[in-house]
Amino acid sequence: MTEGAHSRGRLFGKNVLEGVFRAAPDEDLFLGEILVAVDEATRRRYLFRVVDVTYGTEHREPGWAERVAGTLLADDLRGDPGAHPLHEQDRRTYRVATCRCLGYLTPDGSSFRKPKSLPTQFSRVLTPEPEDFEFLSSRMGDLPLGNLRSGETVVDFEVGIPGESLASHVGVFATTGMGKSNLMKVLASGVLRRQGRYGLLLIDPHGEYRADLTRHPWAADRLRTYAARRLPGTSALRLSLAELAFDDLRTAHDWTRPQEEGLFELERHYGSTDLRWLLDFAQVEELATFREVDLNGRVALNTLQVLQRRARRIVDLDCVVADPDVSVGGAVVRDLTAGKVVLVDVSGLGSTEEVLVASFLTRKVMDEWSTAFLENPDLHQRLPVVSIALEEAQRVLSASRDKDTNVFPRVAREGRKFKVGLCAITQQPKLLDDELLSQFNTFFVLGLADEKDRNILRSSSKQDISGLGPEIQTLMPGECLVANLAAPFAVPAKIHLYDDLLRATPPPPAAPATAPPNVAALVD
Amino acid sequence: MPTSLELTADRLAALLMGPGDALLDQGRHDLEFERQLVARPLERGSAPPDVWAIDGGQGTALDARCLQVVVTRAARVRYAGGACALEEEGPLNVSLVGGGQTRAAVAALDLGVAPDAGLEGVINLLRDGAEWQAVRRSVEECAPDGIVLVDGDLQPDWRVPSTFVAGVLAEARARQVTLVGVTKHSSLSRGGAPLMGMLELDAAGRLGPDAMWWAPVAHTRPDLAVDGGGLQVVAARLDPQAPFAFRVDLPADVDAEPALRRLSALCDDAAFPGYPYPLTVADRLAACPRWLCDDVRSLIEERFDLVGVPLEVRERSFADRHRLMERS
Numbered sequence: 051m052t053e054g055a056h057s058r059g060r061l062f063g064k065n066v067l068e069g070v071f072r073a074a075p076d077e078d079l080f081l082g083e084i085l086v087a088v089d090e091a092t093r094r095r096y097l098f099r100v101v102d103v104t105y106g107t108e109h110r111e112p113g114w115a116e117r118v119a120g121t122l123l124a125d126d127l128r129g130d131p132g133a134h135p136l137h138e139q140d141r142r143t144y145r146v147a148t149c150r151c152l153g154y155l156t157p158d159g160s161s162f163r164k165p166k167s168l169p170t171q172f173s174r175v176l177t178p179e180p181e182d183f184e185f186l187s188s189r190m191g192d193l194p195l196g197n198l199r200s201g202e203t204v205v206d207f208e209v210g211i212p213g214e215s216l217a218s219h220v221g222v223f224a225t226t227g228m229g230k231s232n233l234m235k236v237l238a239s240g241v242l243r244r245q246g247r248y249g250l251l252l253i254d255p256h257g258e259y260r261a262d263l264t265r266h267p268w269a270a271d272r273l274r275t276y277a278a279r280r281l282p283g284t285s286a287l288r289l290s291l292a293e294l295a296f297d298d299l300r301t302a303h304d305w306t307r308p309q310e311e312g313l314f315e316l317e318r319h320y321g322s323t324d325l326r327w328l329l330d331f332a333q334v335e336e337l338a339t340f341r342e343v344d345l346n347g348r349v350a351l352n353t354l355q356v357l358q359r360r361a362r363r364i365v366d367l368d369c370v371v372a373d374p375d376v377s378v379g380g381a382v383v384r385d386l387t388a389g390k391v392v393l394v395d396v397s398g399l400g401s402t403e404e405v406l407v408a409s410f411l412t413r414k415v416m417d418e419w420s421t422a423f424l425e426n427p428d429l430h431q432r433l434p435v436v437s438i439a440l441e442e443a444q445r446v447l448s449a450s451r452d453k454d455t456n457v458f459p460r461v462a463r464e465g466r467k468f469k470v471g472l473c474a475i476t477q478q479p480k481l482l483d484d485e486l487l488s489q490f491n492t493f494f495v496l497g498l499a500d501e502k503d504r505n506i507l508r509s510s511s512k513q514d515i516s517g518l519g520p521e522i523q524t525l526m527p528g529e530c531l532v533a534n535l536a537a538p539f540a541v542p543a544k545i546h547l548y549d550d551l552l553r554a555t556p557p558p559p560a561a562p563a564t565a566p567p568n569v570a571a572l573v574d
Numbered sequence: 575m576p577t578s579l580e581l582t583a584d585r586l587a588a589l590l591m592g593p594g595d596a597l598l599d600q601g602r603h604d605l606e607f608e609r610q611l612v613a614r615p616l617e618r619g620s621a622p623p624d625v626w627a628i629d630g631g632q633g634t635a636l637d638a639r640c641l642q643v644v645v646t647r648a649a650r651v652r653y654a655g656g657a658c659a660l661e662e663e664g665p666l667n668v669s670l671v672g673g674g675q676t677r678a679a680v681a682a683l684d685l686g687v688a689p690d691a692g693l694e695g696v697i698n699l700l701r702d703g704a705e706w707q708a709v710r711r712s713v714e715e716c717a718p719d720g721i722v723l724v725d726g727d728l729q730p731d732w733r734v735p736s737t738f739v740a741g742v743l744a745e746a747r748a749r750q751v752t753l754v755g756v757t758k759h760s761s762l763s764r765g766g767a768p769l770m771g772m773l774e775l776d777a778a779g780r781l782g783p784d785a786m787w788w789a790p791v792a793h794t795r796p797d798l799a800v801d802g803g804g805l806q807v808v809a810a811r812l813d814p815q816a817p818f819a820f821r822v823d824l825p826a827d828v829d830a831e832p833a834l835r836r837l838s839a840l841c842d843d844a845a846f847p848g849y850p851y852p853l854t855v856a857d858r859l860a861a862c863p864r865w866l867c868d869d870v871r872s873l874i875e876e877r878f879d880l881v882g883v884p885l886e887v888r889e890r891s892f893a894d895r896h897r898l899m900e901r902s
Contacts, residue, residue: 108858109858114845118844118845121815121844121845121847122844125815125844133814133815133842134813134842134843134844134847135842135844136843136844136845137843137851138658142845
């Protein structure tokens with residue numbers, strides 16, 4: 051299939067894991083471009099990813115290229131461009147592309163192997179053909195996300211991730227404007243269309259998903275939306291103090307040591323395992339007297355004042371109630387059990403309260419799934435894999451967070467066996483705890499300008515992305531690298547535009563017709 | 575008491591700052607210099623339809639001082655209609671110099687070198703001989719109105735018979751081909767100071783820093799031409815942005831200015847403004863770099879294996895004793 055194909059270059063150097071090839075001076079090579087080196091001797095086709103492109107020249111004199119540039123520049127400055135052509139530039143100059151070897155296709159194209167041998171030196175380098183990516187088709191899973199991207203070219207080959215991999219945690223890393231929200235909507239779309247096979251709990255702090263997700267043709271059946279504010283088409287988000295736990299409180303706020311001691315004192319004083327005592331405490335008028343009489347002066351007054359201020363803020367929230375019967379915790383768990391996308395719109399809440407909601411719901415899900423795993427394996431078998439997506443994940447997954455009481459590190463470490471995964475969205479992966487990040491098997495890396503952010507991902511990624519720093523730095527909005535265990539290398543992708551995806555999404559299949567009662571009775 | 579460095583620097587400064595009038599080409603005393611060297615403006619013409627460029631290269635593969643294996647070659651390139659039509663590295667000539675073998679190497683040149691000619695610096699003769707053989711072939715193949723460029727002046731090693739060079743010049747004349755020699759680093763001097771540098775400064779002052787110019791310098795070698803005209807030597811700056819002017823040799827019967835105009839059309843390459851681009855290509859092709867000499871040495875070693883030259887004999891003969899001492 052390579053005869054007559056346009057040769058992009060000839061391989062000439064490096065080692066098993068890297069390749070260097072020479073290309074014509076006008077060969078348009080892009081970072082991240084995937085190319086094929088065809089070994090005529092073994093008939094293997096080696097896939098390479100371009101990680102750097104530099105200039106080369108036949109002239110060995112030091113400073114030759116600078117001298118030429120100086121001459122041309124001087125012509126420009128004199129207003130006489132072209133006065134000194136560089137004769138036969140195509141013979142005297144060239145480009146050198148440095149590549150990472152991704153692996154090779156066996157001669158029959160049936161399997162793809164990691165690189166363990168060198169292609170024959172001076173092998174031809176070609177643009178890959180659709181057959182070269184065929185091996186990926188079985189590894190792209192059932193949650194499609196976009197198209198394969200080779201440099202600037204979008205290849206007609208859909209890429210995605212297996213829904214099962216949601217349980218082994220997903221990281222979405224990008225700076226502002228690089229397409230995180232679009233990616234999450236596309237991911238949610240995939241979950242919606244899997245008809246209950248997976249669940250997704252999406253905590254939305256900015257209210258940016260509701261309008262778009264409700265437009266999805268499958269939303270009527272498979273999307274549930276809860277909102278902390280009154281919003282059309284949403285269920286009211288209600289959390290009961292009876293269901294909130296002390297650990298949720300500790301996860302939501304940063305507490306000093308004296309404040310933590312004060313919380314313990316209050317918990318002991320009110321003798322409650324849930325947070326209903328916040329209501330009583332928030333109503334205490336004479337805090338100094340309360341401190342002296344009820345707490346025997348064991349908590350400093352100013353500490354107590356801070357605790358009461360925070361307690362009042364929580365109990366004053368519209369979405370916080372005392373009555374356990376109106377809590378949505380159970381409903382959210384039921385929706386997720388049914389394999390729905392549950393969107394929790396917490397726009398209008400502060401960051402602390404948002405984490406409180408997320409912590410509560412995550413703990414509910416984790417309890418439900420872990421209990422089923424331990425006590426009812428059959429039920430657990432039927433439960434869908436569920437992913438909990440949280441923006442600004444560094445707030446709950448940083449190294450400084452108390453891992454004993456914080457539910458999120460627990461999910462990161464243990465959730466996989468219960469089929470509960472995290473989907474951590476952050477602009478600053480460097481703030482995530484290394485050990486927790488190593489639990490994440492799937493990375494979506496969109497543009498990241500900070501080298502420290504890239505370095506932390508490099509050391510934790512399940513695929514080698516060490517040479518891809520420049521590519522990550524130069525990703526455009528919507529372009530990303532998908533690194534997980536399913537694919538043999540970090541797959542470059544162009545994420546579908548959600549609006550385009552909506553236009554291409556067919557309506558859900560019609561529900562099967564229900565038999566009239568009399569017929570149903572006969573069947574029974 | 576001034577040191578030798580101070581004395582030398584002072585003498586050098588005196589030469590550079592206050593040169594005399596005596597014009598000279600180091601090692602050659604056959605130049606008849608112009609009375610006055612005056613730079614004249616030069617305009618760029620159009621490129622010749624056919625251009626050949628020839629350059630020679632040399633290297634040493636084995637060196638026992640009294641006995642050397644040297645390699646030489648002459649490369650040719652041709653540009654027709656502005657495009658490269660031929661690149662010819664030229665055959666690699668491997669010659670044994672010393673040990674009574676030098677005359678055989680010289681005879682193999684087939685130039686009619688006198689059998690009693692001196693043999694000092696014979697590698698220059700071997701290189702120039704190959705180069706001028708290539709010049710002759712190029713003149714024969716060049717289209718009318720074409721130019722054959724030679725790296726260096728048009729006076730090959732003194733042992734090359736003048737009849738041979740005269741024959742090439744006559745052939746060029748008959749075929750309406752202009753033979754041009756371009757010397758990058760000239761030994762022309764005035765009052766002991768480098769002439770070209772002084773001419774460059776003088777021309778820049780007279781004609782401006784961005785001017786192309788040329789200046790007749792001398793005539794020489796009346797023996798080389800059939801009609802007794804010999805060669806003419808000029809200095810020329812062949813591009814407005816050229817960092818240097820070069821010595822250019824032409825047959826004496828060639829009208830210098832039109833020839834230089836056409837030559838300047840070949841000197842606009844961005845990498846080498848002022849120097850004919852085809853000569854740079856020939857220069858690259860003719861080079862005999864270290865790796866090439868090492869290859870030759872390896873092949874000779876294989877031959878030694880076949881004929882049974884013991885390793886220690888080779889080692890003792892061709893060891894680089896300087897390097898050995900530097901290592902110790």
